[in-house]
Every structure is written in C-alpha cells, then in structure tokens.
Amino acid sequence: MVRQVFAYIVHKEGAADDTALEMVAAAKRIDPDASITAIVFGTGDDLNAACNEIVSSYQEVWKIDNEALSCPDAEATRTLLVRILPGKAIVIIPHDTFGMDLAPGLSIKLDAAYLPDAVDIEGVDENRLKAVRQEYSGQISTHVVCDISGGAVITARPGSFKAEETKGTGGQIVDKTAEALKGEFPETGRRFIEVVEAEVGDVDITRSDILVSVGRGIEDEDNMEIVHDLARAMGGDVACSRPVVDAKWLEKSRQVGTSGKTVKPKVYMALGISGSFQHQGGIKGAPFMIAINKNPNAPIFQAADVGVVADILDFVPELTDKINGSR
Amino acid sequence: MEILVCIKRVPDTSENEIIVNRNGTNIELEDLVYSVNEWDNYAVEEAIQIRDRVGGSVTVVTVGDEEAEEVVRREMAMGADKGILLSDEVFNGSDGKGVAGIIKAEVEKGKYDLILTGALADDGAGQVGGMLAAMLDWPYASLVICLEEIDDKKIKIGREIEGGNLEMLEINLPCVLSIQTGINEPRYVGIRGIRKTASVEIPVHGAEELGLSSESVGESGSNLKRLDYFVPDPGEGAEILEGSADEIVEKLVELLKVRGGIK
Ligand SMILES: Cc1cc2nc3c(=O)[nH]c(=O)nc-3n(C[C@H](O)[C@H](O)[C@H](O)COP(=O)(O)OP(=O)(O)OC[C@H]3O[C@@H](n4cnc5c(N)ncnc54)[C@H](O)[C@@H]3O)c2cc1C
Numbered sequence: 001m002v003r004q005v006f007a008y009i010v011h012k013e014g015a016a017d018d019t020a021l022e023m024v025a026a027a028k029r030i031d032p033d034a035s036i037t038a039i040v041f042g043t044g045d046d047l048n049a050a051c052n053e054i055v056s057s058y059q060e061v062w063k064i065d066n067e068a069l070s071c072p073d074a075e076a077t078r079t080l081l082v083r084i085l086p087g088k089a090i091v092i093i094p095h096d097t098f099g100m101d102l103a104p105g106l107s108i109k110l111d112a113a114y115l116p117d118a119v120d121i122e123g124v125d126e127n128r129l130k131a132v133r134q135e136y137s138g139q140i141s142t143h144v145v146c147d148i149s150g151g152a153v154i155t156a157r158p159g160s161f162k163a164e165e166t167k168g169t170g171g172q173i174v175d176k177t178a179e180a181l182k183g184e185f186p187e188t189g190r191r192f193i194e195v196v197e198a199e200v201g202d203v204d205i206t207r208s209d210i211l212v213s214v215g216r217g218i219e220d221e222d223n224m225e226i227v228h229d230l231a232r233a234m235g236g237d238v239a240c241s242r243p244v245v246d247a248k249w250l251e252k253s254r255q256v257g258t259s260g261k262t263v264k265p266k267v268y269m270a271l272g273i274s275g276s277f278q279h280q281g282g283i284k285g286a287p288f289m290i291a292i293n294k295n296p297n298a299p300i301f302q303a304a305d306v307g308v309v310a311d312i313l314d315f316v317p318e319l320t321d322k323i324n325g326s327r
Numbered sequence: 328m329e330i331l332v333c334i335k336r337v338p339d340t341s342e343n344e345i346i347v348n349r350n351g352t353n354i355e356l357e358d359l360v361y362s363v364n365e366w367d368n369y370a371v372e373e374a375i376q377i378r379d380r381v382g383g384s385v386t387v388v389t390v391g392d393e394e395a396e397e398v399v400r401r402e403m404a405m406g407a408d409k410g411i412l413l414s415d416e417v418f419n420g421s422d423g424k425g426v427a428g429i430i431k432a433e434v435e436k437g438k439y440d441l442i443l444t445g446a447l448a449d450d451g452a453g454q455v456g457g458m459l460a461a462m463l464d465w466p467y468a469s470l471v472i473c474l475e476e477i478d479d480k481k482i483k484i485g486r487e488i489e490g491g492n493l494e495m496l497e498i499n500l501p502c503v504l505s506i507q508t509g510i511n512e513p514r515y516v517g518i519r520g521i522r523k524t525a526s527v528e529i530p531v532h533g534a535e536e537l538g539l540s541s542e543s544v545g546e547s548g549s550n551l552k553r554l555d556y557f558v559p560d561p562g563e564g565a566e567i568l569e570g571s572a573d574e575i576v577e578k579l580v581e582l583l584k585v586r587g588g589i590k
Contacts, residue, residue: 072494074467075466075467078461096489097469097470097486097487097488097489098488100446100453100457100469100470101457101467101468101469101470101486103457104423104453104454104455104456104457104458104461105457105458105460105461105467106461107424107458108424108427108457108458108461108462109461113550113551114422114423114424114454114458114550114551115551116423116451116452116453116454117451117452117453130554133450133451134451135449135450135451135556136338136340136345136354136449136451137340137451139340139344139345139558140345140346140347140354140556140557140558141556141557141558141559142553142554142555142556142557143553143554143555143557144551144552144553144554145551145552145554146550146551147550147551150550152550188466189465189466189498189499189502190466190468190496190497190498190499191496191497191498192494192495192496193483193495193496193497194495195488195492195493195494195495196485196492196493196495197492198490198491198492198493209587209590210587210588210590216341233589234583234588234589234590235589235590236588236590242508242509243508245509246508246509248512252491255491258489258490259487259488259489259490259491259507260490260491261490261491262490266586266587266588267583267586267587267588269588274340288586288587288588289565290579290582290583290588291565295344296567297344297346297558301561301564301565301567302559302561302562302563302564302565303565304564304565305565305566306565306566306567306568306579306582307564307565307566307567307568308567308568308575308579309567310572310575314572315572315575315576318572318573318576319576319579319580322576322577322580323580323583323589326580
C-alpha cells in the first residue's frame with residue numbers, strides 16, 4: 001500500500017515559501033515511495049499562484065479558498081484540517097511561528113502522535129518513525145522514535161531538509177473548499193486584527209558588510225562597551241542575539257535571527273553566541289564567520305569558518321588593541 | 328483574573344555546558360545547576376503584572392519530581408500567590424501530551440480565566456500549551472510578546488512572528504497563551520525572598536488525586552520516546568585557532584585583513 005503524507009504549504013503574496021519544497025524532501029525521508037499531497041490555505045489569485053507554483057512537485061495539491069484565510073489563522077486552519085484529513089493521517093508542517101501555533105493542538109484534535117521540530121528523519125520501521133531532534137538550544141541531539149500507528153503531526157525545521165528538484169511529479173489541483181467549509185467558516189475564539197511591522201532602528205544592519213554580533217556571553221550591560229569598541233576598530237556595526245534585546249542592552253532592530261533581521265554581511269563575528277537555529281536563520285549569504293566562545297562545544301563552531309575558544313571579556317579588548325595598533 | 332502559569336525546572340544552560348553521559352543514555356547529570364526555564368520567568372512576571380492591574384491571583388504549577396518544588400518556591404518569591412506540584416512516579420517518561428493531560432486534570436479542579444506557559448523549554452518542543460488548549464477546547468495563541476486587557480471576556484495580544492513583526496489578535500477568555508521572552512523584564516528575586524517562601528506548604532497532587540489512569544501518562548501513555556543522546560559529527564566545522572593569546576590575536580587580525588573584516 002502506498003503511504004500517504006500530507007504537507008502544509010506556507011506562502012506569501014502569491015509565492016510559495018522555501019519550505020514548500022523542503023516538505024517534499026521531509027516526506028520522502030519518511031517513505032521514498034510516499035504519495036505526497038500538499039494542502040494550501042488562502043484566497044483568490046495569491047492562492048492560485050502558490051498552488052500553480054508547487055503543483056508539479058506534488059502528486060496532488062488540495063486548495064482551500066476562503067476570504068477569511070487571507071490572513072493567517074491557526075485556530076480556524078486547525079478545524080478545517082480536521083474536517084478534510086483522513087483518519088490516521090501523517091501531516092508535515094514547517095516549524096515556523098505559524099506551525100508552532102497550529103501543530104500541537106492539531107495533534108490532539110487528530111488524536112495523533114506529535115513529533116516537534118524534526119531536523120532529520122531516518123525512515124519508518126513498522127509503525128515506528130525514527131527521527132533526529134535537538135535539545136538545549138542545539139547543544140545536544142537525540143534520536144527519537146514516534147509511534148505513528150494512530151497518525152502523526154510532524155513539524156520540520158526550516159532549512160533542515162534539502163529541497164530537491166522534484167518537478168515532473170505531475171500533480172493536479174483539487175478544490176477542497178466545499179468539503180472543508182461545510183457551508184460555514186469555523187467559529188473560533190480568536191480574531192485577527194492586523195500585522196504590525198517591526199520598528200526600524202537607527203542603523204540598518206541588513207546593509208552592513210561587517211557585523212560584530214554579541215550574545216548572552218557578554219554577561220552584563222557594562223561590558224557592552226568592549227563590543228562597540230571592537231566594531232569601531234573594524235569599521236563595522238554592532239548586532240546581537242535575542243537575549244541582548246530582551247535585556248534591553250540593544251534595540252530590537254539590531255537582533256539577527258528568525259524573529260529579527262536577516263543579514264548578509266561579508267564578515268560576521270559572533271561573540272558569546274551559542275548558535276541556535278533561530279539565530280543562524282538570520283545569517284544569509286555565507287559570510288566569513290568568526291566565532292569566539294568559551295565553550296568548545298558551542299554549536300556556533302559548526303557554522304563558523306574560524307573559531308577561538310576564549311573568554312570574550314578578555315579576548316575582545318586584546319583584539320581591539322591589536323587592530324588599532326596595527327594601522 | 329485567576330491565572331495559572333505552567334513552569335518547568337531545567338538545567339541552566341548559561342551555568343553548565345550540557346554534555347552527553349558516557350553511554351549516551353542521558354545528559355551528564357552530575358554537578359548540573361538547575362533553574363526555572365527562561366521563558367517561564369517571563370510568563371510568571373506577566374501574570375503578576377496582570378494581577379496587579381486587575382486583581383485576582385496567580386498560581387504556578389509544575390509537573391516534576393520533588394526537586395521541582397524549588398522552582399515553585401522561586402516563582403512564589405517573585406510574587407505568585409500559590410504553588411502546586413504535580414508529582415507521581417507514574418508520570419516519569421511522559422511526553423508532551425502526557426504532561427498536558429496531567430495539567431489539564433489539575434485545571435479542571437480549579438477555575439482559571441487564563442493559563443500561561445513559556446513558549447519553549449529545554450527540549451525545544453514548545454508543545455504543552457497548544458495541547459492543553461486543544462484538550463480544554465480553549466482558544467490558544469503562541470509566542471505572545473504583548474498583552475492588554477480589554478474586558479472580562481477578552482484580551483488583546485500580539486504574537487511575534489517572522490522578522491519580529493507582530494500579529495495582533497483579540498482572544499476570548501478563558502484561553503491559553505505561550506509567552507515569548509522580551510514581553511517584560513522579569514523581576515529579580517534575591518536569596519532573602521526565596522527564603523521567605525521556604526516554609527510555605529506546597530500541595531502535591533499525584534495520579535490518584537487527579538483521577539488519571541497510569542496508562543494515560545508516563546512511558547506507557549507516550550507516543551514519542553528518546554533512543555539516545557549524541558553530539559552530531561561537527562562535519563567541516565570551524566578552524567580553531569590555537570596558540571598563545573597573542574598568537575591567536577595576531578592570526579585573527581591577519582585573517583580579518585584578508586577577508587575584508589577591517590575597513
Ligand atoms: C520563536 C523563536 C524565535 C527566536 N528568534 C531568535 C532570533 O531572531 N535571534 C536570536 O538570536 N534568538 C532567537 N531566539 C532565541 C534562541 O532560541 C536562543 O535562545 C538565543 O539565540 C540564544 O542567544 P545566545 O546565543 O546569545 O545565548 P546562549 O544560548 O545563552 O549562549 C551564550 C553563549 O555564550 C557563551 N559564553 C558565556 N560567557 C562567555 C564568555 N565570557 N566568553 C565567551 N563566551 C561566553 C556560552 O558558552 C554560550 O555558548 C528565538 C526563539 C524562539 C522560540
């Protein structure tokens with residue numbers, strides 16, 4: 001029997017998200033012969049454009065078209081999914097902020113297993129799905145087994161599954177709107193008001209060639225001076241990880257990561273940053289990356305080109321002095 | 328407003344390097360320093376601030392062993408009014424659904440208008456809040472970074488989405504929210520504050536008090552099991568500069584010059 005896998009498609013302004021094809025790759029890791037169905041929620045031209053863009057990569061594309069789906073609504077989406085999915089379905093959803101809103105509750109409503117934030121999938125043996133997850137902000141990995149006999153909701157980390165060239169799968173678009181809506185849009189306890197864009201700061205780090213980025217390892221606001229000094233010496237701008245913004249030591253507009261800015265500098269210096277995937281998700285364009293961290297096992301060293309195992313409070317001032325002295 | 332906040336005691340990653348034990352069955356537990364999950368501190372602070380604005384009470388609850396009591400006391404020292412420990416041997420090995428089910432049973436013994444959790448804990452799953460809401464049939468919103476009361480039927484919230492944008496929503500009470508870091512500045516608790524809560528009686532509820540069968544929780548009720556812990560092969564990885572501090576600084580300055588890292 002051909003195994004069926006469903007993939008939730010994220011799209012914006014008529015274009016499918018990068019994850020749309022990553023979900024195909026993830027589904028094939030479950031079962032290379034799986035029949036993969038994309039599910040796309042939205043409305044009008046944008047929805048049609050997203051469906052057309054991906055249709056050749058999926059066996060089937062289910063579209064659900066309703067005006068109320070023009071803005072994201074995880075609560076309504078969950079109810080609609082429960083109405084259209086077959087029993088014991090296996091569903092893959094990108095582990096982004098929408099997936100985090102949708103997926104845990106969906107697993108309960110489907111009475112299915114939940115496998116959150118998978119970074120790799122190693123296949124299925126009987127009803128045991130083997131996968132890789134990370135814990136402690138990526139410091140440790142675990143192999144997990146998930147009992148999928150009653151179905152499963154899986155969220156897949158964006159960027160972890162390499163999208164392959166899958167054109168020519170020869171799919172078709174099936175309009176599932178009537179089946180999903182059953183005449184009425186689901187009532188939920190939540191109403192969308194608006195999206196408020198993040199504030200623009202004094203410096204636009206997305207345009208910087210040289211970024212000196214600081215993390216929780218700086219320990220105290222008083223120590224921030226050494227970071228500014230180094231950035232000045234290098235002729236770069238100061239950026240940071242999330243905890244530095246949470247502590248109000250720098251403005252939100254300086255935060256690099258999935259919930260901050262996406263930067264593409266030539267040189268990225270990470271000081272006291274562990275290297276969580278949410279942070280690394282904001283670094284694009286393969287910069288020359290230098291990581292300075294006192295923990296030799298920090299995940300950032302896997303992403304960096306050059307590493308220094310040191311205490312930034314000692315090392316950074318020495319580096320600044322050397323740069324200033326070598327001019 | 329009656330508010331319940333779900334908290335977890337976790338290894339403090341800023342105090343320890345987390346390493347895998349010798350046979351890969353767990354992390355190395357010796358000498359681990361534990362604390363309250365970072366996200367939960369923001370959730371408790373938010374609950375205290377809401378209570379101080381509109382009245383009501385804040386209860387913190389955790390599922391864990393007897394050592395988890397220390398985080399309940401800590402959050403009470405922050406200002407929570409009550410603490411509850413959900414503890415039973417049969418709870419060991421519960422997955423996210425198991426934990427959500429245990430908390431649900433406790434929720435049904437009380438009367439809450441609002442339940443807060445942290446958006447994420449040490450296992451990176453971010454699942455208990457959403458599952459709990461679905462079990463209770465309450466509305467849910469994750470990654471909440473701002474919150475404002477409207478009236479006793481609904482509140483206005485902002486979810487932090489990609490790029491730091493805010494998805495503004497109105498949500499009916501009772502509801503479950505997962506709280507993102509940065510929503511507030513959690514207050515500092517000194518040793519003295521914690522000492523004051525040292526003698527407070529913390530009720531402990533087990534499977535029987537909660538009316539839970541042992542099959543629905545623990546290993547037996549769990550769909551997701553860990554096989555092992557490991558550190559992935561670093562692959563390419565960074566070239567680690569070696570030598571004396573002077574030598575390293577020198578090498579690094581040379582590299583920066585070549586790569587355009589010094590303007
Ligand atoms: C939905 C969501 C979105 C998120 N978005 C973002 C985002 O956009 N950007 C972001 O950055 N994070 C984001 N996060 C948070 C992310 O998960 C991590 O918590 C965060 O990136 C950790 O920041 P850090 O590396 O500075 O701190 P930590 O992980 O605490 O790491 C600190 C590092 O400093 C090192 N260190 C400590 N002291 C010293 C010293 N004296 N010298 C040298 N090294 C030292 C430690 O070894 C450690 O590696 C998000 C989380 C969620 C749930």
